Amino acid sequence: MSALVARISVERASKRFSSGSVTVFEELDLAVRDREALCILGPSGCGKTTLLRSMHGLVPLDAGRIVIDGAEVRAPRRNVAMVFQHFGLMPWKRVRENVAYGLELAGLPKATVDERVERYIELVGLRGFERSYPNQLSGGMQQRAGLARALAVEPDILLMDEPFGSLDALTREILQDELLRIYQLAPRTMVFITHSIEEAIAMGDRILVLSARPARVRELLQVDIPRPRTVAGVIAHPRFIPLRDHCWRLLRERAA
Amino acid sequence: MTLHQVGVEVDESRAAAPRTSRWRRLRPGDWAVRLGAIAVILGVWELFGPTLNKLILRPPSDIVRAFFELIANGELQDAMSQSFRELFGGLGVALVLGLVIGIASGRWRFVYNAIDPLVSALYSVPSVALVPLIAVAFKSIGDPPRIATVALFAIFPILINTQQGVRNVDRQLLEVARSFHTSERRLWTDVIIPSATPYVLAGVRLAIGRGLIGMIVAEFFIGLVGLGYLIIAYENVFRIDRMFVPVIVVATMGILMMGLVQWLEGRIAPWLKKEQ
Numbered sequence: 001m002s003a004l005v006a007r008i009s010v011e012r013a014s015k016r017f018s019s020g021s022v023t024v025f026e027e028l029d030l031a032v033r034d035r036e037a038l039c040i041l042g043p044s045g046c047g048k049t050t051l052l053r054s055m056h057g058l059v060p061l062d063a064g065r066i067v068i069d070g071a072e073v074r075a076p077r078r079n080v081a082m083v084f085q086h087f088g089l090m091p092w093k094r095v096r097e098n099v100a101y102g103l104e105l106a107g108l109p110k111a112t113v114d115e116r117v118e119r120y121i122e123l124v125g126l127r128g129f130e131r132s133y134p135n136q137l138s139g140g141m142q143q144r145a146g147l148a149r150a151l152a153v154e155p156d157i158l159l160m161d162e163p164f165g166s167l168d169a170l171t172r173e174i175l176q177d178e179l180l181r182i183y184q185l186a187p188r189t190m191v192f193i194t195h196s197i198e199e200a201i202a203m204g205d206r207i208l209v210l211s212a213r214p215a216r217v218r219e220l221l222q223v224d225i226p227r228p229r230t231v232a233g234v235i236a237h238p239r240f241i242p243l244r245d246h247c248w249r250l251l252r253e254r255a256a
Numbered sequence: 257m258t259l260h261q262v263g264v265e266v267d268e269s270r271a272a273a274p275r276t277s278r279w280r281r282l283r284p285g286d287w288a289v290r291l292g293a294i295a296v297i298l299g300v301w302e303l304f305g306p307t308l309n310k311l312i313l314r315p316p317s318d319i320v321r322a323f324f325e326l327i328a329n330g331e332l333q334d335a336m337s338q339s340f341r342e343l344f345g346g347l348g349v350a351l352v353l354g355l356v357i358g359i360a361s362g363r364w365r366f367v368y369n370a371i372d373p374l375v376s377a378l379y380s381v382p383s384v385a386l387v388p389l390i391a392v393a394f395k396s397i398g399d400p401p402r403i404a405t406v407a408l409f410a411i412f413p414i415l416i417n418t419q420q421g422v423r424n425v426d427r428q429l430l431e432v433a434r435s436f437h438t439s440e441r442r443l444w445t446d447v448i449i450p451s452a453t454p455y456v457l458a459g460v461r462l463a464i465g466r467g468l469i470g471m472i473v474a475e476f477f478i479g480l481v482g483l484g485y486l487i488i489a490y491e492n493v494f495r496i497d498r499m500f501v502p503v504i505v506v507a508t509m510g511i512l513m514m515g516l517v518q519w520l521e522g523r524i525a526p527w528l529k530k531e532q
Binding site: 058081091102106 | 438
C-alpha cells in the first residue's frame, strides 16, 4: 500500500455550466493519494470529465478549490499530463512529432527529446510507425501515441479522460492490459475517468463512484485485488463479482 | 435582423471547404475521360460550328492559326506581359492583405466585429460595380488601378477562407496544446497555421479564377490594354478567330495556376492525402 499522502485534493468544488443553471457538481470533496490509481466511475454526462479538466486547470471552478502538491491549480502544471478520449493528436504531425510535442514545449534539449521519444514509442508498441500520420493509424494505435505523448514528459500525475472510451471492445482490453503493464513499471499518481465498471475495477486501487448530475460522491471503494494485474486476471479474481455488483447497485439506485 | 447577424449566418456557407474528397487524385482513366470530352467538343465545333454561324463559330483550326499569327506579330506576347503584371501584382496584394486581415479577424473578436460588416457588404456587391470607383480613385493612370481591381476581385475568398480556417481550429486541439503548456507562438505554428492551411489554399484557388476575371474587367474599363484590349479590338472588327486567342490564354492560365496551387497543397499539407 502506498503512502497515504494526498497528492491532489478537491475541496468543496462546484461547477455550473456558464450558459445556464445546470449544476455539474457541487461541494465535491475528494483526495487522491500519492502513487495511487484512483478511478472515477459515474454515469455518462455526470461531470466526470469536467472534474478532471478542472484538476488540470483547463476549466475554472465556480467555487471551492483543487490543490496539487500544496498549490492551488489555476493552469496546467508541468508535472501533470493528460490523455484524452478523443486522442487529441495533431493530424499534421507524424507519430514521432506528436510524441515529441510535450517534450519540445518543455524546452528539453534535442538529444533528450530524441531519446525519450524513442523509448516511449517502444514502450507503447509503436515502433515502426514513427513516420505515420495519425489518420493512417487505427484508433487503438492513435491512443497508444496519445499515451506515449503523455508518458514521455514523465509526469508525476497522469490524468486519464476515458482514454479507451471510443475504442472497440477488443482493442480496449488490449490497451487496458498495456496500461496495466506500463503502470506496473513506474507506478505514479493516476486519476482515471471511466463509465465502465470493469475498467474501473481493473485499473483502480480505489474507485470513487459518482451519482448522476449534479455529481456527488456515492461511495469510495477499495479494490482489494493485488497487482500486477491483467484484465483477464482481474475478472477471474473472486473479489471481482462482488465489487462489480456493488458498483452496479450504486449506479442503478441513483438512476432509478 | 441586424447586419451583423446576416454576416454570421452567411459565414459558414461562403467559406469554401478544403478539398478532402476521394476525387482528389485523378487516375489515368479520369484523364482519358477529360481529354476525350474536350476532343468531342472541339470536333463537333470544327465540323458543325461554321454551318450554324459562319461569322461567330469560327472552327478551332482557324483559332490555332490566329494564335500563331498573333505570336508572329508580337501582339500576344506584349498583351500577356502587360496582363500578367497586373494579375500577379493584384494576386500578391490580395494574398498579403487577405492573409493579414483574415488571420487578425479570425483570431481577435474585436477585429472580426470591426471588419465583418464591411467585408460582407463588399463581398455582396458585384465587384464590377466598384471598378469605376477604383478608376477614379487612382485617376486611371498606369497599372495601379488595374492591379487594385484584380486585388479587389481576388481578396475576398482568401480573406474569408483564412478567417474561417483560423476560427474553425479544433477546440479539442487547442485544449491539448494548453494541457502541454504551449506558448502563443507555438500555438500558431503547431495548431492554428497547419489547421488553417487547407482553407487558405482553397481560398487561393477561388481567388485565381476571380483575379483573372478582375484582370480582364480592369482592362475593359481602365485604359484598354493587355489581353482585354485584344478581345475588344478583334471583336470590334469581327476577327472572332483572333478574339478567341486571348480568351483561351486566360482559360489556360487559370487551369495552370489552380493546378500549381493543388500541387503546392500536396507539398505543404501532405497529411491530407495520406489517408489509407
